Amino acid sequence: MTKTAVLLFLLFFVLFFSCRKEIGKPFWDTQLLAPLVNSSLDINNLLPDSILQANADSSLKIVFQNDIYNLSMDTLFKIPDTTVRQIYTIPFPVTFIPGQQVISNSQSETTYNLQGVQLRTTTIKSGFVHYQIKSLIKERTNYIYSIPCAKLNGVPFTVNVSVPRAVGNLAGVYDQTYDLSGYIFDLTGIYHNKVNTLYTSSSAMVDSLGQPVLINNTDSLIINNTFHDIIPSYAKGYFGQKTFDIGPSETKFALFNRIVDGTLQLEDINFNLKIENPIGLDVRVYFNNLSSINSRTGNSINLSNSIIGSATNIDRASENGWNVFPVVANFPLTVSNSNIKQMIENLPDKFGYSMQLIANPLGNISGSNDFIYSDKLMKAQMDMEIPLSLVATNLTLVDTMTLNISNSGNQDVKSGTITLFADNGFPFDAALQIYLLNDANSIVDSIFANTNTIDEAPINSNLRVIHKKLTKIAIPINENKMNLLYNTKKLMLKIKFNTSAQPAYIKIYSEYTIDVKLVADFNYTVQLK
């Protein structure tokens, strides 16, 4: 009976714990009302990638810069990979004693063909020399290999190497690659009267700890120097008189990337076409064409200005030590001297260009003192200032956003209403729509049943905003749409702007903001974790 009682007691505990098993995850529905996000957005938040600056009256302007073309060192010249092969033989059999020289300071020049470019000196940014010796001498030989014209901190490139003895007809081989980064090469040759020419020097002797060795006329020494992947950081000489036809080509223009529809009229625009020459090289430039291209509409507008088709000489840069003083040529394009306003109002996504550059149009007038730094490139760029005084008519911006709403088991938002509170301080209204995209970026559904418009702020007679205006937009999301959102990875935001008081130009001031708040009232399933 006592045993039975003990068993009963134990059973009590066993049952208690076994019934617990793994505690599950109960879940239940709740109706939650809570703000999700809030923000106070100024124009900077609406126009990403742009640089906004405020004028004295706090009105804003867009300052934007776009490169058109960069002239690199490669365009002027490129140092090719080169192999120099030297073969040494003894005309008749001689016995060499240990320490006796076999080759004495044998120098060899290599001249590059750089197609009109005559370099006198260059600094190596990166590059290598591959040094290989094949010896048929039956004793170890020691070599001094140097490039006297290549110096690093004033010390010529020199290496001492030892080549093993040949065994039968099997040559002793030495094979090594050396880094030449940072070396300054004098390319005027042994006697400093050439261009594009470097030279090397080799000496060889029988190992002083070896044995006397008989060297026959068949016991050759073959030395291969291969200079490869040489990229200069600096070069000096005469770069030749060359003509470069650039384009027709296109360069991307990102400022209006998100605009997909509508028109934009600008009150003013300041545009400057700039060429900066940091190369010690005279240049003559011909602009053949500059065009504003809107790929979406297919509309293209060519620049109308006196620089098109005219020759412009740009003087060479100067250097003082390592300091370079570039020469800048500016070509201002204004509303009065060009059709630049129409070109920008075309809302281009790229600019087309075609031009011709003539290097050293007057020949070698620098006494072979042209210079170039690899990190200082001649570039043509557009600088523009666009005062935000505008008329926007159905100006439609589109952008995509990634979405990753986690759907963890039963813990989900089932359905509900999201309310957008927009307190708009801008003098334009904004019609808003958000689309759900599939993996192929095709629209599968929209958040709003109809397009909803955020009202414009009221303005006074000076066309300035008096106060903000609140718009409340309810976005019902049923269970089907919510499920669709869970499976959506991308959203497309589409906003259509119309400025107030059209056709008057409306200025955008730095203090203008829109306060946005999203409030959710949704059925949420709580699940304990």
Added chain:
Amino acid sequence: MKRLFILFFILSFTTITKAQIATIFADDFIDSAKTHIGICGNYDLNSNAFTTSFLAKFYTSGYIGTDLKNSVLSRVKNINRVGANFNYGIYAAFKLDSFNHKKNVSAFFSIRDRFHFDAQFSKDLYKVGFYGNSQYAGKNANFNDFSLNMIRYQQFQIGLFSAKLDSAARWGIGLSFLKGGQYLSLLAKKAELFTSEDGQYIDFNTDLYVAKSDPAHKGFGAFNGYGASVDIYFEAPFQTRLGDSKLRVSVADIGFIGFNKQTLTLKQDSLFHYTGFKINSFYDLQDSTIGNTSKDSIINSIAPLKKQSFSTTLPAIFDLTFETHFNKHFYLIEGIRNIFNGNYKLMAYVKGNFYFNSGFMLSTTFGYGGYGNYIYGIGIAAKLGKDAVVYAGSNNLEGYIMPKKTCGQGAYITLVKQF
């Protein structure tokens, strides 16, 4: 353990099981003056708000539907209680030859694992937790006087008591060393949640105190602190015109546990004004931006927890009974019971012990108070052979009988062998 804690928060527990020390004085069918050993265990749970059906669904997982939530809502009052206890252990008692030149003194020791949970919460807290805050648009949800305590510790107790003499009073005292395991305490004297009419902001005004033992050490083996407690028992027989009577009074668990410096504490008296996640651009309006803010970092930013040592007093149990022996077959016991520092409501109860023969007793209990409302219990004491007795039963049957309307449930069992 976290889920267990949440479970116990939702569950409700109560008991009128004897205070720990009183178990040792049990003398039905045994002579407590003799050497005896016992093993015992009990659990109890009760609430004046939750129902057994609700808790069963919560415990076994699954969807808690509106009907089930509504069944609890109909019971929920402005102030609601939940409570739980789970204890098990062993003890031994033996008579000393003499103690301070006195005969009839026995010594005892016991080792127990103790768990206690209790909480007090408002109706609004239940409604917000299980229905959401949408119904409170433009209104305050009142969570004031929210209180929650959970403690687990191990107890090593030694003590003395006077051996049984029919005509004399008995006494007992036990001193305990306590090993602190887990502890959690939340106290919000003030806690109000205001949801604006249009949901544009939520204000949470709270005066909150939190203490939580080292979360890196949990379970039976956790040693996060130590403390001491004392139990006292007194029994006085006397005669009434109805028959032999006894007055019993016991207090148990008068003590404290000091938790170590790894205890996380928070004292916060603040108004939190929430207007949503702040974003800086339309293009931040995506889950990757919003969702990356972890709950822990939010909690830590608005309510930074501080590590420091912390001491807490134990929930102390007071029990007072008056026992009348009407005849050798029927004893009637009236009693009151309270747990101090445990969100407990004073309980009054009556208990009838029916002695069918020299080896079997049936008891029934009826009471009101504690963590629930009305309680009903039944138990037995039975001799197992010559020198062993089993005490078993439940002081809370109502949750088993009416699971959709009540909550209380519990069970106890003690097996004693005397030598």
